[in-house]
Amino acid sequence: MVRPEETGGGSAPARGREATRARILESARELFTNEGYGAVSSRMIAAHAGVNVALINRYFGAKRGLLSEILREDGVFPGLIEGDPDTLTRRLAEHAVGRLYGEGTALQRALDHSSGDPDLQAVYEGRLKSAMLDPLSAYLGGDDAPVHASLVAAVLLGLTRVRLIEGATALRAYDRARLTGRVQALLDLCLADLEADDG
Amino acid sequence: MVRPEETGGGSAPARGREATRARILESARELFTNEGYGAVSSRMIAAHAGVNVALINRYFGAKRGLLSEILREDGVFPGLIEGDPDTLTRRLAEHAVGRLYGEGTALQRALDHSSGDPDLQAVYEGRLKSAMLDPLSAYLGGDDAPVHASLVAAVLLGLTRVRLIEGATALRAYDRARLTGRVQALLDLCLADLEADDG
DNA sequence: GGTATATGTAAACGCTGTTGACCTGTCAAA
DNA sequence: TTTGACAGGTCAACAGCGTTTACATATACC
Structure with a gap:
């Protein structure tokens, strides 16, 4: 299974599940960081990622799923508990x-x-x-x-x-x-x- | 200036600024109490009060104004501070x-x-x-x-x-x-x- | 080549809070 | 009594939201 996202070096945004997912996630992280959560709409994220709105729900279930995924990756709480x-x-x-x-x-x-x-x-x-x-x-x-x-x-x-x-x-x-x-x-x-x- | 709200004993809801305001406020208080704030929409309040939606914004500026007014009347915090x-x-x-x-x-x-x-x-x-x-x-x-x-x-x-x-x-x-x-x-x-x- | 399956798109759904244009009934003045 | 003003109320729309459904397209496998 050769995914097409690594074959094309052109200007068109890469297609394919992982590439699209990553692009949405990255856009969401950036927008959430700069604007907050409530101030960013699904359509804003999609536009920033150059992607259709429906894909957010396809890949993350809902806008909330994006937030959940980001917090899962980054960790909600830093590792303060471990240690002396x-x-x-x-x-x-x-x-x-x-x-x-x-x-x-x-x-x-x-x-x-x-x-x-x-x-x-x-x-x-x-x-x-x-x-x-x-x-x-x-x-x-x-x-x-x-x-x-x-x-x-x-x-x-x-x-x-x-x-x-x-x-x-x-x-x-x-x-x-x-x-x-x-x-x-x-x-x-x-x-x-x-x-x-x-x- | 005799307001009509005290003349009619019929079944039609009383008109007039104060009566309408009070009815909206009472409906909002009841619905907020039973359903929470976010779960209650402006249209629900208006329907419950038997009143047009636009009147909420006319009398309270916005839905938030209703909440503010209710909290102002009831007091957000009980009088715990006074005393020994x-x-x-x-x-x-x-x-x-x-x-x-x-x-x-x-x-x-x-x-x-x-x-x-x-x-x-x-x-x-x-x-x-x-x-x-x-x-x-x-x-x-x-x-x-x-x-x-x-x-x-x-x-x-x-x-x-x-x-x-x-x-x-x-x-x-x-x-x-x-x-x-x-x-x-x-x-x-x-x-x-x-x-x-x-x- | 044909076909199933992923991937992406366009358009709508139902909802939200809010607003502007329009009626309507009452009251005051002419 | 007629006229005008005006507060009070209604209706329909606006722009936005998150989400979903039906459809098009590109890819991968047989």
């Missing part, structure tokens, strides 16, 4: 605070900015558990690990949410190092075993 | 945990469930600061009050977010009283002055 357990909360705190300052990949920033979209929420919903809660829970271990992981996720997601909603001006006006310290303290408390008061 | 300062975090924690268990008004629950919608986010964006961050900040007092308020907001919003995204099954499987205690501890830490390590 003693500095886990430090790493998470630094990452979360960094996000407040607009750090992270361009795609991450773009998606943070349009994270209100129901599609995005649905895709995250499918990935957060498998990409964050479960690994974190397994990493922590113990009976209360799922609770600890959920609380950590709550703090991290909440910081993103505050940034989304009010720009986190108050937090960014604070000293960054101290803010990081405070967040880390919160995360440590999320992970603490509080059996003392219950016995 | 010593039990503030307790009240907030109980409220937040209660939300995890599906408590709160029907409208609150419905809007929580469709909080991904960009319209909803925009309206919240306009209200969160004035209805939560600013009062809380003023209530707390002190130089770091804005930071404390933002952190509190982050924890509260994060819990909502976790519930949205994974149903908060892990948190609800935990003992409710202990969960409330943990959340309160987090909130207390948000409000704590951590000047010790800095001098």
Whole structure:
């Protein structure tokens, strides 16, 4: 099976499943990165890729499928969980605070900015558990690990949410190092075993 | 100026600016409560109110205006901030945990469930600061009050977010009283002055 | 060569929020 | 009483969305 996409060196866009799929995916990634998710329509992606609109649904099921595929390839969450357990909360705190300052990949920033979209929420919903809660829970271990992981996720997601909603001006006006310290303290408390008061 | 809306006792829906406005608003509130925001279209609201679609935009500017008006009337956040300062975090924690268990008004629950919608986010964006961050900040007092308020907001919003995204099954499987205690501890830490390590 | 099968295209579907042109009933002034 | 103004309401359309269906075409195999 010789695919034609490697035979033609002409100016016409390559045909063939893989080439077309890749072209759509690349266009979507670029547009999502520059414009956000909700601001980019299926037709815009198709036009940018030089491809018919229907092919998006043919190859990715729906616009949402494009997003899902991109996040699958790039990974929703960077590999913060692996590493020295003693500095886990430090790493998470630094990452979360960094996000407040607009750090992270361009795609991450773009998606943070349009994270209100129901599609995005649905895709995250499918990935957060498998990409964050479960690994974190397994990493922590113990009976209360799922609770600890959920609380950590709550703090991290909440910081993103505050940034989304009010720009986190108050937090960014604070000293960054101290803010990081405070967040880390919160995360440590999320992970603490509080059996003392219950016995 | 005798308005006709109080003269007719017949079966025809009352006309007149105020009556129509109220009917649209009431229909929107009911539908939003039962179906969520995104699932309800302008035409559905108009049909339910027995009114032409165009009147929604005439009286409320846009669909978003309806939501904004409803939230303005009902108040986005209940009066949790007022009261004994010593039990503030307790009240907030109980409220937040209660939300995890599906408590709160029907409208609150419905809007929580469709909080991904960009319209909803925009309206919240306009209200969160004035209805939560600013009062809380003023209530707390002190130089770091804005930071404390933002952190509190982050924890509260994060819990909502976790519930949205994974149903908060892990948190609800935990003992409710202990969960409330943990959340309160987090909130207390948000409000704590951590000047010790800095001098 | 003939034919099945992938690949791409064009046009529509049903829906959305929103708007502009048009009626219509009521009220005030002439 | 006639006229005009105007608020209130209706209708049909607009432009856009994501998605789908029917069709054309190019490729690969027998």
